[in-house]
């Protein structure tokens with residue numbers, strides 16, 4: 647199949663690598679010509695250009711730019727497309743993306759691979775980034791069944807766990823398990839940096855180990871991505887942050903009151919509940 651990819655960064659580059667290895671012809675478009683040249687040189691894509699006209703012959707196009715550039719990219723892309731071309735995106739938030747693109751191009755299926763790293767750009771792209779991870783598609787009433795089927799077929803080739811949901815349910819769910827953790831983890835790093843004694847701070851930084859590595863990972867990722875999550879999923883993210891603040895207050899009260907028994911029950915519950923979020 648001829649597959650177009652716009653935005654040859656972590657997501658676009660990783661998709662290109664896997665889909666090309668599966669035998670698809672990959673037409674890549676990115677903002678910078680240096681990125682396009684690098685993508686060709688490293689065999690990430692079959693061909694690449696900074697011009698969206700390269701995608702005129704693509705059957706399916708994955709939009710992998712930052713969220714803020716998605717709508718403008720689609721506007722510029724539309725004049726080059728055949729009516730049957732299918733568009734899909736990988737944006738982390740779905741309601742604003744689907745609301746912006748679906749009225750302009752019916753053959754559009756919103757998508758979101760639940761995979762990533764704390765790096766960005768083409769250099770961070772890697773094979774098998776999506777394998778064994780959830781991949782959500784968010785069709786709406788007007789999405790043609792044939793477009794959904796085609797995107798489903800391609801995405802399944804990446805060995806993902808496919809989920810279908812409405813854009814609204816997607817955004818509400820990712821606020822809990824993706825966007826809230828970024829803010830909590832960022833807050834954790836910022837709080838640790840508040841230690842006023844330079845010697846203690848240095849010691850803490852020196853002895854931080856696997857626990858801190860795990861809990862700080864998503865807070866130490868691409869800042870642009872975090873801002874986009876907050877901007878485009880603001881209401882849902884705020885809802886989860888309120889719930890999180892309530893939990894912090896509850897924990898503080900238990901510790902202030904030295905209510906170790908209730909604290910232990912609380913931690914027993916979280917120990918029991920955690921696997922429900924991790925089992926695939």
Ligand code: NAP
Nearest residue numbers: 653655656657676677678681712713715737738762766767
């Ligand atoms: P990224 O590594 O920064 O890659 C995006 C690439 O798009 C940039 O490297 C840039 O390439 C290119 N680009 C920027 N503006 C463009 C434009 N107007 N036209 C064409 N190309 C443009 O970001 P990413 O992490 O792959 O994220 C891309 C999308 O995936 C976002 O919508 C994000 O919400 C979604 N997503 C990210 C993750 C994650 O964990 N990172 C997970 C799931 C979904 P050059 O400037 O080098 O040409």
